[in-house]
Amino acid sequence: MSNHVFALRKKIRHWGYDSFAYAVEAKPGVADVRSYRRLFREVKPDDLLIVHFSMGSEVVDQLIKIPARRVLVYHNITPPEFFSGINPHAAAFARLGLRQLARIAPAFELGIGVSEFNRRALAQAGYEETTRVPILLDWEHFAVPPNEAVLARWKGLRSVLLFVGRISPNKRQDDLVRMLAYYRRCIDPEAQLVLVGAFRDQPQFHARVVALIERLGLGGAVHFAGGVEDASLLAYYRAATAFVSLSEHEGFGVPLLEAMRFRLPVVAYNAAAIGETVGAAGVLLQERDLAETAEAAAMVGERTELREALVAAGEKRVLDFDPDKVAERTRQVLGI
């Protein structure tokens, strides 16, 4: 369940309403989330049901029968093409999700895309009323000291390339690994790639990326950090020399903004919603070229002036997604 939901719940409670988070399948260890089954008895017709949608599910068709005002927040569904042949289970759910998205459209008074890319997808899926409201970021949970062990391990190295996101075929960690092969050959033989993100959901892809690393002789140069707590994540942002994304599908791309917020320059291939999130505050690559990606990542890490300019632009960019502004906009579109 995304932080977005909790940040939103916090805001709505702050405005003086009761607000609860329900999940079809909550990760173990996430406190204060109710089972979706309680929705059927707890929600009253005057209530507002905000459905966060990012994956097909058997229960969606039931949810839309709950009598209440219904609004859908679309985080986008990873196209099944990325999972086909690697994770048939994920592909099937993605396909189901896309079909459901269109089928349940009439049940919602409003479809909110967290990016313009998502809003367009909603409009195409048949949602009559659509609008864009960015993800509500909550910076407060980063108000912790960065993890010392992580800093000690990574800070001060010449090239530490960082990507944050679930290990998943659409995020193309495999291409980041290939890119590292160029980086170590042509730029810095000591360069390291840190991949932060859970690999629980895509064990098949993870195993194949590991095999690719072996095949390329990059063992020891790629570090899978797994899902990490905020203090470690903060430390990775602080210690890395560049945030590099070759992801081909993002509905929004929160880590891009986190990198900017924590003064890490961003180099990203422009796909899906990435361009609109990065804006002009990062090196946005229009062509998918691994060598160019590596050189761009090296440049932003090495050139102090360029780095400072990107960091300044990034910090300014983050202000465009200021939580208070987003909250106000949310309140406005929800009519509460």
Added chain:
Amino acid sequence: MTMGPSDLDAILTEVRARVRKKRESGEYGPDLDAALTLPLPGGRPIFSEELKDPFQALPEVLDEDIAYDPKSRKRYVGPVITVARRTLIGLLRWWLAAITERQERVNQLVARALFDLRDRPTPGLEKRLRKIELWHEDFVAANLHSVYFQARFGGDEPVIRRQSEAFVDLYKGRSRVLDLGSGRGIFLQLLKEHGIGGYGVDLDPRMVAQCREKGLEAHEVDALTHLRQIEAGSVDGLYARHLAEHILPGELVEILRACRRALAPGAPTVFVTPNPKTLTVGAHTFWTDPQHLRPIPPDLFKFYLEVEGFTDVELRTFEPSERRLNEDVPAGPIRENVKLLNETLFGDRDYAVIGHAPK
């Protein structure tokens, strides 16, 4: 410093230059290329990748075996689940076989239909293509007797020689200068006389033969193909007289891009073309060659070179019009007007845009 789109452009330009340099130095060679395109081990490529080249992927996917292991690894209940699955598979086998058999037939038919469509041209396509070719031939009067045309309108050899001589100094000390559209080899001859190494390319086999008779090196190939074929940085000077007006702007830009790769850094580059800023040229003499596609304003040509990274780009006009208004009139507005008219109507008839290959 604040970032703007132009800064990003500058970064990307430098990024590309870095990659190019590493390619040229051999640091970024075929072995690294192989690493960058190494397929993900352990199974089929990511399907979204295969979709980019479906014709290659299709036969492999059609032949793929689907493995299913009914064995459950759950503790205690595992063996029961395994037996249940095996039983179900046994019971459903013939029904599933019928479905998969039909699906297999559909897949094979669709694949065959697609490959046939790809390999067999669309009905009528040949005819439509021929029409476009004819249109193009008409557009440039390809049916004109070129020998007679040359005799009536073709440039005078001594004149061409005199014009070209003005540029020879730029190539002093160079060893491999390429003349694009070398024609009768007048410029190549000049280079030879000045001890400068050079060769030409031309589309017209008769022109190439003439050059060879004079002992000059020339190849029958079009400019763009040639520039893309030769080794990067293998040419240290470029001269193209009356070539640009025979091609479309997009091709000119492509040629400049190919030059950027083919030319050694700093190599002098000269393009000569009619000067449409002189109205008697732009409105009249330019069109006496039906193969001229469109005139190129000097400032635009200069921009083309600059934007492709050529340095110290300058314009040089020459070949003054023979007939001009008499400027020998009393000083004052009338003389100024006459001068202006002379400049506009009877200015220099050709110009050269001169630059140096990007470093």
